[in-house]
Amino acid sequence: MNQHSRPSALCERFFRRERRSVPAARGFAAEVLDSWGCRVARADLLLCVSELATNALLHGVPPGRGFRLVLARADDGGVRVEVHDSGDGHPATRAPGDEAESGRGLVLVSALADDWGVGERSPGKIVWCSFRPVGVSCPGR
Numbered sequence: 001m002n003q004h005s006r007p008s009a010l011c012e013r014f015f016r017r018e019r020r021s022v023p024a025a026r027g028f029a030a031e032v033l034d035s036w037g038c039r040v041a042r043a044d045l046l047l048c049v050s051e052l053a054t055n056a057l058l059h060g061v062p063p064g065r066g067f068r069l070v071l072a073r074a075d076d077g078g079v080r081v082e083v084h085d086s087g088d089g090h091p092a093t094r095a096p097g098d099e100a101e102s103g104r105g106l107v108l109v110s111a112l113a114d115d116w117g118v119g120e121r122s123p124g125k126i127v128w129c130s131f132r133p134v135g136v137s138c139p140g141r
Helices: 021-036 042-060 105-112
Strands: 007-016 066-074 079-085 115-120 125-131
Touching (some): 021 066, 021 079, 042 079, 105 115
Antiparallel strands (some): 007 066, 066 079, 079 125, 115 125
């Protein structure tokens, strides 16, 4: 699903700024995928949900706030994952060869998702990734 595909279904949930929100977000995404019967790279999508939720908690959610996880299914069966937070900053992938122990989440998202990006919201940002249905060719992969 590219960023311009029209969703045929939409599910969203708010999560508080706490560690248990990451597995809760992943569980919510798994339930939604099951209910939709989606044929996307499930393990990859769920890992991306975990990475985007973790990034929101570590870098994007001020104390006392939370993040919103949105899943949108396109008519073609693709799925877009969005994490909305109210924090400042613009996430970016680490440079190749960077030996830091943390900060590799967006590198994983970039490698696993068919597309990803950052959108604006006020306040904050939307970090999203999308997955095409399994069996649909992906240019450049």
